[in-house]
Amino acid sequence: MNFKVKKGKGVRGEITIPGDKSISHRSIMCASLAEGKSKIYGFLEGEDCLATKIAFQDMGIKFETNNDEIVVYGSGLYGLKEPKKEINLGNSGTSIRLLSGILSAQKFSSTLIGDESLSSRPMNRIIEPLSLMGANIKSQNSGRPPLEIGKSDMLNSINYDLPIASAQVKSCILFASLYSEGKTIVREKQTTRNHTEIMFKQFGVPLSIRDTDGGRDIEMYSPSNLKSTEIDIPGDFSSAAFFILAALIIPNSNLTIKNVGMNETRTALLNAFQEMGAEIDIINKTGNFEPRADLKVKFSKLKGINLDTKFVPNLIDELPAFFVAAAMSSGSTAVRNAEELRHKESDRLEAMGDVLRSLGVDFNMYHDGMDINGLDNNNELNTYKGGIIESYGDHRIAMSSAIACSLFDQESLVLNTDNVNTSFPTFLEIADQVGLNISLEEHS
Ligand code: S3P
Numbered sequence: 391m392n393f394k395v396k397k398g399k400g401v402r403g404e405i406t407i408p409g410d411k412s413i414s415h416r417s418i419m420c421a422s423l424a425e426g427k428s429k430i431y432g433f434l435e436g437e438d439c440l441a442t443k444i445a446f447q448d449m450g451i452k453f454e455t456n457n458d459e460i461v462v463y464g465s466g467l468y469g470l471k472e473p474k475k476e477i478n479l480g481n482s483g484t485s486i487r488l489l490s491g492i493l494s495a496q497k498f499s500s501t502l503i504g505d506e507s508l509s510s511r512p513m514n515r516i517i518e519p520l521s522l523m524g525a526n527i528k529s530q531n532s533g534r535p536p537l538e539i540g541k542s543d544m545l546n547s548i549n550y551d552l553p554i555a556s557a558q559v560k561s562c563i564l565f566a567s568l569y570s571e572g573k574t575i576v577r578e579k580q581t582t583r584n585h586t587e588i589m590f591k592q593f594g595v596p597l598s599i600r601d602t603d604g605g606r607d608i609e610m611y612s613p614s615n616l617k618s619t620e621i622d623i624p625g626d627f628s629s630a631a632f633f634i635l636a637a638l639i640i641p642n643s644n645l646t647i648k649n650v651g652m653n654e655t656r657t658a659l660l661n662a663f664q665e666m667g668a669e670i671d672i673i674n675k676t677g678n679f680e681p682r683a684d685l686k687v688k689f690s691k692l693k694g695i696n697l698d699t700k701f702v703p704n705l706i707d708e709l710p711a712f713f714v715a716a717a718m719s720s721g722s723t724a725v726r727n728a729e730e731l732r733h734k735e736s737d738r739l740e741a742m743g744d745v746l747r748s749l750g751v752d753f754n755m756y757h758d759g760m761d762i763n764g765l766d767n768n769n770e771l772n773t774y775k776g777g778i779i780e781s782y783g784d785h786r787i788a789m790s791s792a793i794a795c796s797l798f799d800q801e802s803l804v805l806n807t808d809n810v811n812t813s814f815p816t817f818l819e820i821a822d823q824v825g826l827n828i829s830l831e832e833h834s
Pocket of ligand 1: 411412413484555556557558559561583706707730
C-alpha cells in the first residue's frame with residue numbers, strides 16, 4: 391500500500407492512542423511465564439505484538455480475548471512446549487531479541503525467523519551475552535536471523551557492561567536471567583527504556599536498580615516463579631509522537647492526546663520539543679508502575695536546537711518525527727550519537743535523508759546523525775514541497791513522512807506503507823478523526 395496525502399487542516403479535538411508496543415510484548419512474555427491466570431488491558435493489536443502472542447500460542451499458551459481484555463493462562467517458567475515449526479517473528483526486533491533470552495534456557499531447541507528487514511538486523515549483540523551465559527545460540531546468516539537456539543539445562547549468570555544503549559539487549563539478558571544460577575548484573579552507560587524492569591517487579595521478580603553517572607546498574611537473581619497479575623498498558627508515546635508533531639507544525643492545531651505513556655525513559659522528545667519552543671501541556675498525570683498523562687499540544691513556532699546527546703536513547707524511535715520538526719523550525723538543528731538509527735527497521739538516517747531531500751530540506755549527514763538547516767526566521771515553507779516519498783517499508787518513516795506532507799498544497803505519495811500495521815494499525819483512522827487527509831492507495 392501507499393499513502394496518498396493531501397494538505398491537512400489544523401489537527402483538533404481529542405484522541406486516544408493505542409497501547410504501548412514495548413509494554414505489550416513484555417506483558418505477553420511475562421504473563422505466559424507466570425503461574426496461572428493474568429489479565430492484560432490495552433494490548434496493542436499490531437502485527438509485531440501479535441507475532442509475540444502467536445509465538446507463545448505455538449508454545450502451548452492459551453489466550454482469551456474479551457473486548458479490551460486478554461486473559462493469559464501462564465504455564466510457569468518451565469511450562470512452555472516445543473514449537474512444531476519455526477517461530478516467525480515478522481518485522482519485530484523486540485520479539486526476536488527478547489524471546490531469544492527466554493528460548494536460550496528451554497529444554498527444547500527452536501529456530502527464529504523473520505521478514506526481509508528483520509533478517510538483515512544485527513543479532514551478535516544478543517548472541518554474545520547469551521553465549522557468555524552458556525546458551526547455545528547461532529546465526530544461520532553471519533550474525534543475522536535465522537537464529538538456531540539449542541536446548542539447555544541451566545544458564546550461568548553474567549556481569550555485563552552493555553556495549554550499546556539498547557533496551558532489547560538489556561531485556562534479552564534479563565529474560566535469560568530468569569533461568570540463570572547466581573546474581574546477574576547488567577550495566578548500562580546510558581539509561582534505556584526500563585519496561586522489563588518495571589514489569590518484572592509487577593510479576594514479583596526482585597530486582598535492584600542503582601543509578602550511576604548517566605546510566606543504571608541492574609542486579610537480579612532468578613526467581614522461583616513469576617506471580618500472575620493484571621497489567622494495564624498506557625497509550626504508546628512513540629505513536630503519540632506523530633500526532634504531537636502534526637499539532638506542532640500544522641497551523642491552527644490544538645489537539646488533546648489522552649492516556650499517553652509517560653515513562654521518563656521514553657519521553658525525551660517532550661523535553662526536546664519544549665526546548666524548541668513547543669506549547670505542550672501535560673495534564674492528568676496518573677499511574678504507579680507505568681505513568682500516563684494527557685497531552686495538550688498547540689501549533690507552535692519552533693526554533694532549532696543542538697539535541698543533547700544524552701537524550702538520544704530516550705527518543706531513539708521518535709527521531710524520524712523529530713527530524714521533520716527540525717526541518718519545520720527556524721535555524722538549524724544538530725543530532726549526534728544516533729548511529730543506532732542505522733540498525734532499525736531501515737537505516738533510518740539514510741531513509742530520513744531521502745525524505746528530507748524529496749521535501750527540499752537542506753541537511754548534512756554524519757555517520758551518527760544530521761544537521762538540518764530549517765526555515766528562515768519567519769518560518770516560511772516556500773522552498774519546501776511535497777512529492778513522491780519512499781518509506782523503505784519502515785512504519786516510522788512512513789508516518790513521519792505522511793505528517794510532513796500534510797503541510798503542502800501539492801498532493802504527495804508515501805510509498806510502501808504496509809508496515810504501519812506493525813505498530814499503529816489505526817493510524818489512518820485517527821489521522822482522519824483529527825482532520826488530516828491521508829488515504830490508502832493500492833500498489834499499481
Ligand atoms: C525497544 C527498544 C529499542 C526500540 C524498539 C523497541 C524495546 O530498540 O528502538 O523500537 O521494546 O525494547 P533497541 O534496543 O535496539 O535500541
